[in-house]
Amino acid sequence: MDLDFTPAELAFRDEVRAFFAKTVPAEWLTRVRAGLRLEPAELIAYQKALAAKGWGAPTWPVEYGGPGWTPAQNYIFESESARAGAPIQFHQGLELIGPIIFTYGSQELKDRYLPGIINADDWWCQGYSEPGAGSDLASLRTTAVRDGDHYVLNGQKMWTSYAQVASHMFVLARTSQEPKRQQGISLLLVDMKTPGIAIRKIETMDEKYTTNEVFLDDVRVPVTNLVGTEGKGWEYGKVLLDRERMVCSATAIHLPQVLDGVRDAARARKIGGVPLIETPAFAAQLAQLEIEAMALETMVLRLLADLASGADSGPRGSMVKLRWSDLYQRATALWMDALGPEAAHFRALEGEGPADMPYGMQGALYSRVTSIYGGSSEIQHNIIARRALGL
């Protein structure tokens, strides 16, 4: 048992560190620290820089363009990324549909779509949730009816993040009605330029435009864009849900960025002339979060070590998701405390002062969705109770 890196891993760390030192612009830092996503154009530029280095798809197998890293290398990559204030890679192509395409897709689909994901030429969005099918995805109602060489899609998708900038969407739709609700669902790849697709912005409480309703009205998709076997989409979907949780390990590794943000805000603010960070009550609250973040980081290390040894991580991914969203919410709430009365100065009504956007405040708003998306905290509890505890 040890926590040490091998000499080769240490050399790799230096290489990664050097790469980030020259790749990450300083102006990303404030937003990244608040746990906020960068603008699509920035994320695309970042992804292209990674791809140019051969690091575009850190978790993919070599044959599909991955670097062939060990879990330890993946950890080093993510922790150096966090250390440098780099963002988390946009994951819907890389971690959600990409792995499904290379696992279940035809050679044609692999050739067509995998390079575009790595090079950020394509931007993918996810068409899963529906107004009546959130946590209970199996009750989805969007239909895909075969008509010659096409499927014709009709229905309505919800919570489709970045549909407004995406070039492609992967969609779960019903290709037949079966008694068991999980059957008869297929996975289709859709070009967002196809006629019949309409988007309605969903206003969210963080005042950022990220998510949408997507209306599908006789949208014709070539049958060659079916992934895997017709009617088996649910199984691929479940794999997706699993990977969506795995992504949280990377997210968890970036948690110290948020704590850095809190710390800086508390250094900047004075109370009675004393920096907030030096007041015992605040220091104890921050310490509690740092301690829990250390526990989370170590849970992730153990998860990655299990991955390396081929052990089943089971619902430990769900545990990481739960702990991370809780800590992120509490950290941004503490950040908001650190802003003091200025937390109320969200937008300047005239002009553009430097204080027109306290990012910690926006992080505090955004954080509320992290215990809802990707399987809510309640669903994660159900999953762990069933899978790990046998209840």
Add this chain to the structure above:
Amino acid sequence: MDLDFTPAELAFRDEVRAFFAKTVPAEWLTRVRAGLRLEPAELIAYQKALAAKGWGAPTWPVEYGGPGWTPAQNYIFESESARAGAPIQFHQGLELIGPIIFTYGSQELKDRYLPGIINADDWWCQGYSEPGAGSDLASLRTTAVRDGDHYVLNGQKMWTSYAQVASHMFVLARTSQEPKRQQGISLLLVDMKTPGIAIRKIETMDEKYTTNEVFLDDVRVPVTNLVGTEGKGWEYGKVLLDRERMVCSATAIHLPQVLDGVRDAARARKIGGVPLIETPAFAAQLAQLEIEAMALETMVLRLLADLASGADSGPRGSMVKLRWSDLYQRATALWMDALGPEAAHFRALEGEGPADMPYGMQGALYSRVTSIYGGSSEIQHNIIARRALGL
């Protein structure tokens, strides 16, 4: 809307205060502050002193020996009791079986038993729970079979507090088997000297002897000791459960005693030469508890005001029980922190040093049962969800 007492209430307060000043021995204080029960002999002496003053049954109607107080007077009585470091009256006779007897019992039962409760000539214990019937009381299996002028009881009761000192027990037993499990249950009053009753001590984690298993083996009870109607005992039982929760309002009013204990312990202990109570982290934790205790006290005041105006308090009693047990547990945990390394000195191995029993420590142990007894916190949540929220 006001928080003021009337001049008559203020005069009453002075009278109560004077009474407690001469009735409460100083040596009770340490245990009472830790939320621990006094010894039976002490409780009996206290009850006799109250009865002599005419205050033996503060919540009872005048016709049965109560003082006829308003809810405000009851509040004043309890808060002065708490202020003086007096104990809570032992409630199983006063608050559990007494009100049932005067509500549902025959004149004979009233004449025989009510005075003994007020004057502490009798000590009552409760024979409700069974090994297989804890929260789910309706599944009880003790039987009472009619045989001439007697019922013959057979079965096993559990968690019967103070059975070892009680003169009488009130028992729920099945007098007939009905399809609906709540039916066919009767309430019987049993003299503990009746042959066939055996007691087994249950060891509990606080190392205090309070509770027992009670074995009933052909125990013959006169049919005149049936309360109300045969087979209707469940309904009376439910009233009991409700009153058991109401008792918690009085208990909640005594919470400041526990906080006084914490405060004194934290004043006595020094860290780095500074009294613990002056360290910001401890002060903030104690303040948080004091603030929540103030909220609880105000909830109780509103509950009593509702009682006075005849409004239905509904599940607010359950809320008080929940909040009180949580605060009592947290307060004694903080007290244990205040004891520091000496929390480990629970019993002197030889001799009797002054430090042979840190009461705060024993309170911390005892407190764990308060979220289990009288309807566990989980059951209280179920009750509130159903009754108050309609879920």
Add this chain to the structure above:
Amino acid sequence: MNFEYSDEQRMLADSANRLGADLWPSSDRLKLLERFDDLTARTAAQMAELGWLMLPIAEDDGGLGGSAVDVMAIMEGVGRHLIPTSYVANAVLVPALVSGDPAAADLLAAIGEGSAKAAAGLLEPDGGYDLGWVECAATGSGTEWTLTGEKLHVEDGADADWFVVTAKTDAGISLFLVRADAPGLTVSRFRAIDQHRHARLKLDGVTAVLIGEAGAALPKVELAVDKAICAHLAEAVGSMEAALAATLDYLRTRKQFGVAIGSFQSLQHRAVDMGIALEEARSMSYRATLSLGLPAAERRRVVSAAKARVGQCGLYVGRQAVQLHGGVGFSDELIISHHLKRQMMLDCAYGSVEHHVARFVAPQVLGA
């Protein structure tokens, strides 16, 4: 001991609910916010018409001399319907600050009839929420004063015509009245996440009128802010009540896995904890409001306890309301997220939980 509204207070509560239901129906919040200026103007006009603006002003100041419980009756409705109004700063805080000084008579008359708005600048950079931390300097004498300094945050101050601010004279902390258009005054204006509009002031030799006695302002400021806090507590309670009701409604009607989600025990228990939080908050709101007349040390202790606990309970209820609604709770298209945002800002306004826990511990340390 009595926790019932009087008949008059019940009428106030009813009319607050009516105003809220008329002008700020919860069903289409986003559409309403697009007409923000129009609706807030109509809200203010109706408040003036109903006499609410006059209500908290003392009779000796020409007002109606309403009680803190009267204000509570209005504010619960304001919270229930999330009415974004500057009522507390303008009609509760400022009249309490300037009460009794003839120099403020015109201002109070204008506030009472709704022809002018005022707000109070009491916080400074580096002072946290400490009302006694005043570095803004006042020089002059009699009716001629000049102020120089900074006010970090003026709650609901973006649209104020007048500011009441603290500044230090040789005698100590004092109150001054400043016109929003006074030369030397720079007002920066901000919108918060709950649509309230605040200000930050820079004062560079601004002409001001002394209010009350020089050097004796702090006790009055503390009391006035405690009154404002109590009004906010009632607003928080109203908002919690509405958020809980909407959540219970959602739990009963929203189906997942073929059943109403309110049948899931873990969600039921969460709703129960929200219900208890509401009961606690309501209890503390009553307690603090009914304690405003106590001696200063005891009043501060109770008000700070209530501010801290209502803040905690309000955030809990707001967050859980969003959580139990799932994705639609995070969207701004339901009223739910707006309740959470208001709770977040109510928690900040006039001092965070931390600040008030500290003030609860040592009321003697902070202020007279």
Add this chain to the structure above:
Amino acid sequence: MNFEYSDEQRMLADSANRLGADLWPSSDRLKLLERFDDLTARTAAQMAELGWLMLPIAEDDGGLGGSAVDVMAIMEGVGRHLIPTSYVANAVLVPALVSGDPAAADLLAAIGEGSAKAAAGLLEPDGGYDLGWVECAATGSGTEWTLTGEKLHVEDGADADWFVVTAKTDAGISLFLVRADAPGLTVSRFRAIDQHRHARLKLDGVTAVLIGEAGAALPKVELAVDKAICAHLAEAVGSMEAALAATLDYLRTRKQFGVAIGSFQSLQHRAVDMGIALEEARSMSYRATLSLGLPAAERRRVVSAAKARVGQCGLYVGRQAVQLHGGVGFSDELIISHHLKRQMMLDCAYGSVEHHVARFVAPQVLGA
């Protein structure tokens, strides 16, 4: 990076589990406690026989030089079976304190073969858990020293033949060896709620032997206590694991309202939170144990973080195990309440959560 036991460590873990299952079966705890003296003597004898007492002693001191992970493998079993042993104080803490000094060679030999027991007196009245708060005075020189003062608490010290204590010489904090029967030494003995037996010392001109260099003891004391803490962390993890397993068992088999109580969602979710707490605690136990070799400031930070978090998680698991068991959880007749009591005392031992959060914030303030 690797979190697996070696084959040797797996064997240690297995033999700890065997010893626990043999001597301290969970099914009849109360009966076992009636035979406490007999069973603890047999436990100690078996530990000596298995070489465990020798294991943590450095090779240069004549021991086996086992690693902290070796100790962890044993201690998880100790916690799982709630073995009430003074192993940590006697075989981990004291050998680390006296390591390298020939004056302690006899003591270490006796500890290693099980013929004597030792414990460490490091805490004083008014000092909290601060190891640097030493008022006990040492006068003398060379091999002749006399101690006067008080040690508030000696963990697992009731049955010790030797005490290692801190005292202040002119050079500063130093370590001394004292015989339990030394003239002038008063030992008060106490039993804790978890059956561990502790001591309090009064020293009145007690003859003592200096260990190590005078004035240079604190860094060594801090390191030795950190090692003891890590052993306790592993014990806490073992105990949490057993308490959770027993609770899951109970949830699956206990019926109320006609169904297994484990089918109630609120209890399921609680069990999940217990499971997560166990994962966190295990992670922190590994992390701290593997960090014992880091530079002092970093080591202290990690060990304190782990001590604080494992304390919180252990109390949570212990309390919820009792709660989910209901009445029988509160009785002492099941093992459950005993796990909670051990978690409560593990949280106190070598510093509470509060103490270690403070030490985490400012490692540079406390100690060298």
